[in-house]
Amino acid sequence: MEFLLELLTEELPASHIRSALEHLDGRFRQELEAARVGVSDLKTIATPRRLVVVGDFAPGQEDREAVVTGPPKSVGIGPDGAFTQAAKGFARSQGISESALEVVRTPKGEYLGFKKKSTGSPTREILAESVPRILGSLAFPKMMRWGTSPFRFSRPIHNLLCLFDGKPLDLAFEGLKAVDSTVGHRILSPKKFRVGSFAEYKTLLAENYVIVDPAERRAIILAQIAEKLAPLKARVYPDPDLLEELIDNVEHPLVILGAFPESFLSLPMEVLSTAMRKHQKFFSVLRDNKQLPHFLGVADAREDAKGLIRSGNERVLKARLEDARFFWGEDRKVSLADRAEGLRSVVFQEKLGSYEDKAQRLKKIGSYLCDKLEAAKVKKDVAEAAGLCKADLLTEMVKEFPSLQGKMGGLYAREEGYPAAVHEAIYEHYLPAGLEDDSPSSVPGAVLSLADKLDSIVGVVGVGVEVSGSSDPFGLRRNALGVCKVILDREFRFSFPLLVDNVLAAYGDRLTVKRDSVKRYILEFFAGRLRFILEKQGFRYDLIGAALGPGIQQVHDVLLRVRALDSLKASPQFEPFILMAKRTNNILRDQPAAKLNPDLFVEKEERDLFSAFSIIEHNASPMIARGDFVRAQTIIFKLQPVLNAFFDGVLVMAGEKKLRQNRLGLLQAINRMFSGMADYSQVVVEGERPAKQGAPR
Amino acid sequence: MSVQDLILNLHKFWAAQGCYLAQTYDLEVGAGTMTPDTFFRVLDRRPWKVGYVQPSRRPTDGRYGENPNRVQKHFQYQVIMKPSPDDIQDIYVRSLASLGIALEDHDLRFDEDNWESPTIGAWGVGWQVLLDGLEITQFTYFQQCGGIELSPVPVEITYGLERLEMFLEQKDDIYDLDWSSDVTYRDLRHREEREFSEYNFTAADVDTLRRAFQASAKEAARLIARGLLLPAYDMCLKCSHNFNLLDSRRAISVTERVKMIAEIRALVNAIARKFTAGKEEA
Numbered sequence: 001m002e003f004l005l006e007l008l009t010e011e012l013p014a015s016h017i018r019s020a021l022e023h024l025d026g027r028f029r030q031e032l033e034a035a036r037v038g039v040s041d042l043k044t045i046a047t048p049r050r051l052v053v054v055g056d057f058a059p060g061q062e063d064r065e066a067v068v069t070g071p072p073k074s075v076g077i078g079p080d081g082a083f084t085q086a087a088k089g090f091a092r093s094q095g096i097s098e099s100a101l102e103v104v105r106t107p108k109g110e111y112l113g114f115k116k117k118s119t120g121s122p123t124r125e126i127l128a129e130s131v132p133r134i135l136g137s138l139a140f141p142k143m144m145r146w147g148t149s150p151f152r153f154s155r156p157i158h159n160l161l162c163l164f165d166g167k168p169l170d171l172a173f174e175g176l177k178a179v180d181s182t183v184g185h186r187i188l189s190p191k192k193f194r195v196g197s198f199a200e201y202k203t204l205l206a207e208n209y210v211i212v213d214p215a216e217r218r219a220i221i222l223a224q225i226a227e228k229l230a231p232l233k234a235r236v237y238p239d240p241d242l243l244e245e246l247i248d249n250v251e252h253p254l255v256i257l258g259a260f261p262e263s264f265l266s267l268p269m270e271v272l273s274t275a276m277r278k279h280q281k282f283f284s285v286l287r288d289n290k291q292l293p294h295f296l297g298v299a300d301a302r303e304d305a306k307g308l309i310r311s312g313n314e315r316v317l318k319a320r321l322e323d324a325r326f327f328w329g330e331d332r333k334v335s336l337a338d339r340a341e342g343l344r345s346v347v348f349q350e351k352l353g354s355y356e357d358k359a360q361r362l363k364k365i366g367s368y369l370c371d372k373l374e375a376a377k378v379k380k381d382v383a384e385a386a387g388l389c390k391a392d393l394l395t396e397m398v399k400e401f402p403s404l405q406g407k408m409g410g411l412y413a414r415e416e417g418y419p420a421a422v423h424e425a426i427y428e429h430y431l432p433a434g435l436e437d438d439s440p441s442s443v444p445g446a447v448l449s450l451a452d453k454l455d456s457i458v459g460v461v462g463v464g465v466e467v468s469g470s471s472d473p474f475g476l477r478r479n480a481l482g483v484c485k486v487i488l489d490r491e492f493r494f495s496f497p498l499l500v501d502n503v504l505a506a507y508g509d510r511l512t513v514k515r516d517s518v519k520r521y522i523l524e525f526f527a528g529r530l531r532f533i534l535e536k537q538g539f540r541y542d543l544i545g546a547a548l549g550p551g552i553q554q555v556h557d558v559l560l561r562v563r564a565l566d567s568l569k570a571s572p573q574f575e576p577f578i579l580m581a582k583r584t585n586n587i588l589r590d591q592p593a594a595k596l597n598p599d600l601f602v603e604k605e606e607r608d609l610f611s612a613f614s615i616i617e618h619n620a621s622p623m624i625a626r627g628d629f630v631r632a633q634t635i636i637f638k639l640q641p642v643l644n645a646f647f648d649g650v651l652v653m654a655g656e657k658k659l660r661q662n663r664l665g666l667l668q669a670i671n672r673m674f675s676g677m678a679d680y681s682q683v684v685v686e687g688e689r690p691a692k693q694g695a696p697r
Numbered sequence: 698m699s700v701q702d703l704i705l706n707l708h709k710f711w712a713a714q715g716c717y718l719a720q721t722y723d724l725e726v727g728a729g730t731m732t733p734d735t736f737f738r739v740l741d742r743r744p745w746k747v748g749y750v751q752p753s754r755r756p757t758d759g760r761y762g763e764n765p766n767r768v769q770k771h772f773q774y775q776v777i778m779k780p781s782p783d784d785i786q787d788i789y790v791r792s793l794a795s796l797g798i799a800l801e802d803h804d805l806r807f808d809e810d811n812w813e814s815p816t817i818g819a820w821g822v823g824w825q826v827l828l829d830g831l832e833i834t835q836f837t838y839f840q841q842c843g844g845i846e847l848s849p850v851p852v853e854i855t856y857g858l859e860r861l862e863m864f865l866e867q868k869d870d871i872y873d874l875d876w877s878s879d880v881t882y883r884d885l886r887h888r889e890e891r892e893f894s895e896y897n898f899t900a901a902d903v904d905t906l907r908r909a910f911q912a913s914a915k916e917a918a919r920l921i922a923r924g925l926l927l928p929a930y931d932m933c934l935k936c937s938h939n940f941n942l943l944d945s946r947r948a949i950s951v952t953e954r955v956k957m958i959a960e961i962r963a964l965v966n967a968i969a970r971k972f973t974a975g976k977e978e979a
Contacts, residue, residue, distance in 0.1 A: 010786055011807035011824060048807075142811060144822035146838050147780045148849040155822070156838075158783075186790070187800045249806070256804075280830055297830065299804035309804045312829025315869055319766040326764065345950045 008159035014248035061120025069113035076112035184208025224255035237284040250300035340391040362386035365451040372494040385425035406430040462511030549679020564629035581680035596665030605649035711748035719749035729775030756945035759894030765870035780849030818844035843969020
């Protein structure tokens with residue numbers, strides 16, 4: 001039977017809508033399952049003013065049969081085989097006839113009892129009780145009160161339409177009694193109307209200028225955009241997040257194509273698109289990858305026959321662009337170098353000094369990284385960019401559009417005639433903004449990005465901030481992901497722990513936490529971030545654990561290790577080898593270091609193993625050192641049959657101490673080579689249960 | 698419709714909703730919210746309805762009279778209804794219709810925008826109201842003021858009069874607006890914008906402003922101790938305006954900014970606490 005719920009509210013923020021729908025879906029399923037009500041269909045949809053749940057539920061709860069036990073059989077049935085007084089009393093108390101009693105086997109023995117059938121309640125009754133509870137469980141990131149009530153919600157609520165099988169349910173939520181009516185579009189058709197089913201609800205809403213299904217609103221927006229752009233032979237600059245937001249912002253979408261004076265095209269594209277996007281929620285329009293003096297907006301309206309909505313939006317955008325042009329002109333009156341002087345009085349972090357202090361550290365860290373990356377020829381450019389990269393925080397444009405930080409600095413540096421390496425590095429140094437975003441395309445940009453992020457991380461951890469749960473006030477996670485992504489994308493090879501040491505040194509005595517603790521925390525934290533990235537890339541949990549085993553001396557090696565394991569995991573040698581490696585590892589557990597002396601070998605199998613290992617190690621070690629893990633692993637596989645023969649033919653724990661020590665020493669040497677490749681003990685092979693499962697950090 | 702017709706219309710509309718029409722407050726404020734007709738009246742439990750025009754001074758927004766959209770002083774029409782009526786959004790929409798705006802030909806949007814004023818320890822939840830993309834009103838369910846949780850909840854509706862008028866007259870330049878049938882916005886305000894921009898950005902004496910800030914803060918604290926809360930609050934408004942001027946003179950570092958705002962907030966919160974003490978039962 002059909003269930004339909006609509007909670008009519010004042011305009012909800014788009015971000016609240018999405019989380020509310022997920023919550024409603026989950027809670028309805030959970031409550032109905034717990035109440036044994038069959039759900040054949042459940043869907044949640046919304047507009048800015050409506051949270052809607054529509055479903056197809058069984059008419060009633062499933063019937064249930066339970067066994068009720070009474071006295072033990074020995075008490076309930078007399079020697080004559082007839083029911084005793086105790087049995088009769090039990091039947092009476094349960095309101096059943098004696099003939100319904102039967103012997104029931106339980107773990108405690110045989111008892112008298114009977115099967116009690118309980119008929120399920122009608123779903124109407126279940127819903128009447130659970131709907132207010134489900135609605136009451138909705139929570140939002142920011143909640144408000146209104147009027148005189150202490151009740152909190154995202155925005156005030158106005159009406160509760162709630163039908164089951166076409167009729168309103170007998171329930172109330174925060175003073176709203178469930179009804180069978182709702183209203184149309186706030187401006188275009190605010191009248192009230194009654195509905196009896198979801199089909200009718202949807203149709204009547206559409207007649208009253210509300211497209212209730214977000215999927216339909218999306219289709220309408222996309223079709224209208226295509227239609228508007230066809231004559232221009234242009235395309236929209238794709239912006240999926242903006243599209244999602246706009247879908248949740250309107251009840252009756254209407255795409256508006258507007259124009260702005262061409263003279264504004266002399267503004268940088270970054271400025272144009274940000275002014276359009278951030279303030280006005282407009283899409284940019286491109287032809288041949290060039291920005292056109294047009295924009296696309298989504299109105300909540302029926303039509304724009306008089307062109308009033310278009311011209312109104314055009315006026316507003318023009319004013320915004322005039323402001324941007326004013327900033328672009330004013331900002332360039334002061335050189336970046338002069339502006340950078342002002343960074344002295346801008347606090348980076350209370351205990352970590354000013355942005356000028358940060359710039360000085362970035363020069364040092366950048367220089368160190370250039371040496372390590374054999375990029376000495378850009379050292380000068382990196383140092384110059386480091387000194388200027390934060391100056392744009394003091395420009396009017398960045399104050400107006402904070403998301404343009406870095407980019408504006410780069411653009412202003414370009415205007416001032418700095419070399420490309422310098423202005424590009426400034427432009428790119430906040431990249432990547434997330435895992436989906438591109439890393440800096442230039443080496444100086446990548447170096448500055450690494451230096452800036454790691455400087456922030458080390459500094460913040462160094463004054464005692466730690467990340468826990470959802471709390472990450474200084475963006476440590478985001479910065480650490482950025483660092484990992486840049487290293488992985490650019491395949492940079494340098495010692496990560498030594499870089500951390502270098503950043504720690506750049507801070508001098510500013511930090512309040514001991515250097516070793518900061519370093520330990522950061523290495524662990526980065527291992528967690530790398531695990532997160534690799535899981536996102538779809539690698540197996542256990543293989544990631546194995547790849548992280550040797551540590552993050554080289555960040556890039558962790559990726560190469562897990563790739564190697566992943567590419568070889570299906571090969572026939574893989575599983576036997578892993579089992580052998582684990583066996584080796586297990587034997588050595590808790591054994592003190594033992595000395596290996598090749599002269600002491602007795603058996604052929606141990607001599608064979610030693611010579612095979614010597615050759616394999618000689619070949620594999622340089623491969624491991626340069627990160628060629630696939631080839632190294634392929635060679636190491638060859639040790640498996642020899643190890644196997646060794647275990648079959650040689651008693652490791654020999655009675656004679658000398659022999660035992662020597663054999664353990666050999667296995668320890670082999671294990672050392674293994675642990676440079678991966679921590680094989682983490683790998684789960686068939687027939688084993690997962691050794692260790694944990695949630696990603 | 699001229700600016701003054703707009704004001705007369707709004708007066709008439711909100712008077713019909715039972716609002717008392719207050720006169721403009723005689724001190725510099727950054728927003729209509731800061732005047733005593735809002736600040737003190739939202740704190741207690743008594744119903745309150747008021748509408749008034751308040752000039753709002755934002756020194757950093759000065760553009761020497763050269764920008765068609767930004768000015769360092771603009772006019773707000775401020776409405777407070779406490780408790781917030783159930784149909785307040787409809788009432789507001791009717792107020793726009795009463796100005797002759799045919800809303801079905803336009804795009805009216807309630808766009809998420811939560812308001813807060815750290816200086817007076819106030820925040821609220823609501824929207825900026827956009828008419829064809831132009832922000833014409835700030836619509837806020839006030840949750841807290843002077844650090845005090847408000848109950849009943851007042852709703853605050855702040856129309857930007859120049860914005861709304863530019864929409865009504867379909868003009869691109871604020872200075873072309875008609876204030877009345879024969880006086881333009883330029884006649885009234887252009888010289889003021891030019892001179893005050895220069896004062897705000899270059900001429901104002903930083904030391905004098907700093908001393909004035911400290912003197913008002915000290916005076917506020919003294920008056921709070923004597924229980925003279927309305928005069929004390931005036932002193933806080935002076936602090937706030939001097940702070941804004943120092944800001945437009947770029948004389949405040951980031952740390953100083955945080956400290957000064959906290960200083961004003963502490964005074965304002967103390968006033969709000971004293972003002973509400975013992976009024977719970979009212």
